[in-house]
Amino acid sequence: MKIDSRETLNTMGKTWKEGFAKETARILVCAGTGCVANGSLQVYEALKAEVQRRNAYVSVEMLLEEGQSGTTIVKSGCHGFCEMGPLVRLEPGGILYIKVSKDDATDIVTALLEGKGPVERLLYKHPVTGEIYAEESNIPFYKHQTRTVLQHCGVIDPEDIREYIAEGGYQALAKVLHEMSPADVCQEVIDSGLRGRGGGGFPTGRKWEATRISEGEKKYVVCNGDEGDPGAFMDRSVMEGDPHKVLEGMAIAGYAVGADEGYIYVRAEYPLAVQRLETAIKQALEMGLLGENILGTGFNFRIKIKEGAGAFVCGEETALLASIEGERGMPRPKPPFPAQSGLWGKPTLINNVETFANVPKVINDGAKVFRKSGTAKSPGTKTFALTGQVANTGLIEVPMGITLRDIVYEIGGGLRNGKRFKAVQIGGPSGGCLTEQHMDMELDFDSLLSVGAMIGSGGLVVTNEDTCMVEFARYFMNFTQNESCGKCVPCREGTKRMLEMLQRAVDGEGRPEDVEILEDLAEAVKDGSLCGLGKTAPNPVLSMLKYFKDEYVAHVVDKRCPAGVCKALLGYSIDPESCKGCSKCSRVCPVGAITGEIKKPYRIDSEKCIKCGACVSSCPFKAIKEG
Amino acid sequence: MAEAKKVREDALAVPRRRFEKVNEIIARHGKSASALIPILQEVQEEYRYLPEEILTYVAMVMDLPPSTVYGVATFYVQFSLEPKGKYVIKICDGTACHVRGSDPVKEAIRKRVGLKNEKHTTDDLRFTVETVSCLGACGLAPVVMINDQIYGQMTPDAINVILDKILEEEGDVK
Ligand SMILES: Cc1cc2nc3c(=O)[nH]c(=O)nc-3n(C[C@H](O)[C@H](O)[C@H](O)COP(=O)(O)O)c2cc1C
Ligand code: FES
Numbered sequence: 001m002k003i004d005s006r007e008t009l010n011t012m013g014k015t016w017k018e019g020f021a022k023e024t025a026r027i028l029v030c031a032g033t034g035c036v037a038n039g040s041l042q043v044y045e046a047l048k049a050e051v052q053r054r055n056a057y058v059s060v061e062m063l064l065e066e067g068q069s070g071t072t073i074v075k076s077g078c079h080g081f082c083e084m085g086p087l088v089r090l091e092p093g094g095i096l097y098i099k100v101s102k103d104d105a106t107d108i109v110t111a112l113l114e115g116k117g118p119v120e121r122l123l124y125k126h127p128v129t130g131e132i133y134a135e136e137s138n139i140p141f142y143k144h145q146t147r148t149v150l151q152h153c154g155v156i157d158p159e160d161i162r163e164y165i166a167e168g169g170y171q172a173l174a175k176v177l178h179e180m181s182p183a184d185v186c187q188e189v190i191d192s193g194l195r196g197r198g199g200g201g202f203p204t205g206r207k208w209e210a211t212r213i214s215e216g217e218k219k220y221v222v223c224n225g226d227e228g229d230p231g232a233f234m235d236r237s238v239m240e241g242d243p244h245k246v247l248e249g250m251a252i253a254g255y256a257v258g259a260d261e262g263y264i265y266v267r268a269e270y271p272l273a274v275q276r277l278e279t280a281i282k283q284a285l286e287m288g289l290l291g292e293n294i295l296g297t298g299f300n301f302r303i304k305i306k307e308g309a310g311a312f313v314c315g316e317e318t319a320l321l322a323s324i325e326g327e328r329g330m331p332r333p334k335p336p337f338p339a340q341s342g343l344w345g346k347p348t349l350i351n352n353v354e355t356f357a358n359v360p361k362v363i364n365d366g367a368k369v370f371r372k373s374g375t376a377k378s379p380g381t382k383t384f385a386l387t388g389q390v391a392n393t394g395l396i397e398v399p400m401g402i403t404l405r406d407i408v409y410e411i412g413g414g415l416r417n418g419k420r421f422k423a424v425q426i427g428g429p430s431g432g433c434l435t436e437q438h439m440d441m442e443l444d445f446d447s448l449l450s451v452g453a454m455i456g457s458g459g460l461v462v463t464n465e466d467t468c469m470v471e472f473a474r475y476f477m478n479f480t481q482n483e484s485c486g487k488c489v490p491c492r493e494g495t496k497r498m499l500e501m502l503q504r505a506v507d508g509e510g511r512p513e514d515v516e517i518l519e520d521l522a523e524a525v526k527d528g529s530l531c532g533l534g535k536t537a538p539n540p541v542l543s544m545l546k547y548f549k550d551e552y553v554a555h556v557v558d559k560r561c562p563a564g565v566c567k568a569l570l571g572y573s574i575d576p577e578s579c580k581g582c583s584k585c586s587r588v589c590p591v592g593a594i595t596g597e598i599k600k601p602y603r604i605d606s607e608k609c610i611k612c613g614a615c616v617s618s619c620p621f622k623a624i625k626e627g
Numbered sequence: 628m629a630e631a632k633k634v635r636e637d638a639l640a641v642p643r644r645r646f647e648k649v650n651e652i653i654a655r656h657g658k659s660a661s662a663l664i665p666i667l668q669e670v671q672e673e674y675r676y677l678p679e680e681i682l683t684y685v686a687m688v689m690d691l692p693p694s695t696v697y698g699v700a701t702f703y704v705q706f707s708l709e710p711k712g713k714y715v716i717k718i719c720d721g722t723a724c725h726v727r728g729s730d731p732v733k734e735a736i737r738k739r740v741g742l743k744n745e746k747h748t749t750d751d752l753r754f755t756v757e758t759v760s761c762l763g764a765c766g767l768a769p770v771v772m773i774n775d776q777i778y779g780q781m782t783p784d785a786i787n788v789i790l791d792k793i794l795e796e797e798g799d800v801k
Contacts, residue, residue: 230722233761309704
């Protein structure tokens with residue numbers, strides 16, 4: 001089936017929409033990476049077998065081509081609530097079942113087909129209030145979100161282009177090709193105020209315009225799907241859950257800047273994203289929505305996938321281009337900017353996955369409507385990967401300008417296990433932390449920069465009282481030090497020295513004078529590095545020194561780890577009040593460091609103690625304290 | 628010039644037969660420089676690592692300096708110049724996994740498969756244990772990946788159950 005004109009796109013969209021409306025019910029099983037790991041594919045098979053057994057099943061082919069009605073079963077993209085997976089969503093009604101196993105298939109299908117209410121034991125139950133929620137959209141985790149980029153994730157089958165088209169997909173592409181000049185498109189994107197979601201927040205429209213007016217017969221569009229921030233998976237979810245949206249955004253960009261070829265650079269660790277994108281590209285080519293003479297307008301655009309090979313620095317745009325060209329992924333000096341001289345020296349537009357995924361909405365709704373959400377200087381929404389010590393982890397999308405409090409407490413459901421909030425690390429290895437004092441700040445590109453953090457790609461890691469911030473800073477330093485490509489000496493050597501100092505602090509060998517050296521060195525690394533990796537590498541450390549200096553001082557001066565994490569600094573002691581003198585601890589101690597008399601409080605000899613912790617778990621009275 | 632070409636052809640004649648699979652991969656991707664990374668990826672998939680002789684061979688066939696090929700192969704962490712075990716266990720130490728305790732899981736794995744010091748692969752080439760940053764399943768932290776299978780919400784106990792099963796399948800009852 002070829003869609004060779006706008007009219008055909010409209011008719012087919014309508015036909016398929018009506019076809020899908022013949023579903024009496026739809027069962028969506030999440031086939032995102034998280035749920036697959038938890039066994040969702042077995043759940044899918046079990047549900048399908050059960051519906052078939054009751055003769056209620058229709059395939060999409062029977063639905064669309066033969067006009068039959070019945071229940072469809074679809075593998076969807078990520079719903080975002082990964083921790084609760086495997087997830088199953090039912091339409092109509094938008095019922096969400098959590099932690100579904102294949103053994104639940106009979107109950108789910110029975111309740112659905114016999115019109116009984118939902119299966120209560122599989123519904124989300126609020127851990128504090130105990131309230132039970134049937135509809136996905138009412139669950140607090142979803143209720144406070146605004147899902148536009150993620151609107152299709154978890155709702156449609158990402159491997160079927162017809163669903164995307166039935167939902168209005170490729171209409172934005174048709175609109176620009178028929179109604180707008182390339183300059184108009186760039187202007188619309190400028191007017192929308194859309195800013196790059198890859199970290200820097202650079203105005204997208206300006207980048208497009210610069211590439212458009214750049215001289216050259218051959219130009220490229222590149223989509224950055226490297227997503228190197230460890231602890232972030234938004235781009236992955238978009239590529240897996242709604243790949244056509246990314247393709248459509250890229251094709252619109254290709255038209256706007258005058259490119260006929262695009263590349264998507266996907267991280268090596270994302271095999272499922274690669275597979276979904278490949279399927280999507282193949283289907284779009286077959287239908288003529290990519291390839292030659294798209295929608296009969298003479299516009300040509302092809303997209304290729306490049307798989308990364310594991311290097312964080314390849315997320316940096318110039319390094320990424322070097323990697324596509326087959327070289328070591330080392331950043332190149334700017335200028336020239338990719339817009340002037342990018343891939344193979346040709347003008348190249350490079351944007352992040354989520355940036356492209358915003359484009360169809362900007363075009364369909366217009367700049368004005370797009371500006372209605374978010375803040376004046378950062379319009380629109382942002383996806384975040386909410387992880388760490390928060391009750392509800394997962395993929396979220398919120399309007400820019402939301403407060404941290406809303407994210408952590410309303411969406412995230414507060415801290416896990418009743419622990420106390422300590423900080424949120426935002427922006428990964430280039431970012432910084434936000435603490436209690438930032439709870440009510442409106443989050444956007446600029447407000448975060450003003451407090452020494454950055455949105456980065458959108459990883460939000462919540463930490464609690466048990467997280468040692470010094471160790472956390474060491475962790476990031478270790479990461480950037482490993483990932484430094486080695487080109488700039490300040491970055492290569494500076495990060496190493498900074499890591500050594502942090503390692504010393506964690507190992508109990510920190511020196512008080514290190515604080516100043518750390519701060520000095522941080523400035524040197526920032527100033528002396530070519531690319532963003534080095535320029536931002538010291539951020540987590542500076543942020544730690546700014547907000548948690550007391551913890552650092554405790555490590556290097558008092559040789560104490562207040563969070564009780566750094567093994568070298570841990571000591572154990574027996575609380576004489578709680579100790580009943582049962583002698584259990586002294587019997588399990590492998591080095592004979594605990595002595596005492598029966599029925600009297602025992603003591604630990606800290607010289608002999610090897611800090612193995614065996615005594616702590618052996619004590620029936622919880623009398624042994626760490627710290 | 629013609630002589631140099633002949634020397635090269637001769638040098639290639641024997642390995643060409645030996646590296647049939649490599650030839651096939653190169654033929655499929657073509658010899659442009661930008662094909663180098665995908666070629667090495669496929670070669671590694673085939674051999675489970677990049678033997679040095681193959682790197683040299685690839686350089687010769689693609690008419691690239693061996694230093695370029697070696698440079699690329701050592702830049703990206705995905706490439707390994709040493710043989711890897713039958714089971715490649717990747718422990719995620721991305722931020723999300725780190726704060727939820729990936730370290731104890733790593734220790735448990737290394738202990739169970741019997742890895743000491745700095746070693747990553749067991750002598751019998753059965754297990755390779757590596758840390759990676761982020762497998763993209765952060766919602767399930769801490770995450771471990773064994774070959775292509777992802778396991779979420781890991782604890783030392785949970786991973787031991789999985790490893791016991793693998794060891795049992797391997798006919799190794801410890
Ligand atoms: C060290 C480093 C890593 C980066 N990693 C990514 C990444 O994983 N994904 C991404 O989209 N941008 C990343 N960037 C930003 C890119 O260089 C570039 O600004 C971005 O792809 C532009 O797209 P945008 O304007 O749509 O944000 C990284 C930058 C640096 C310095
Ligand atoms: S941090 Fe471990 S999967 Fe992302």
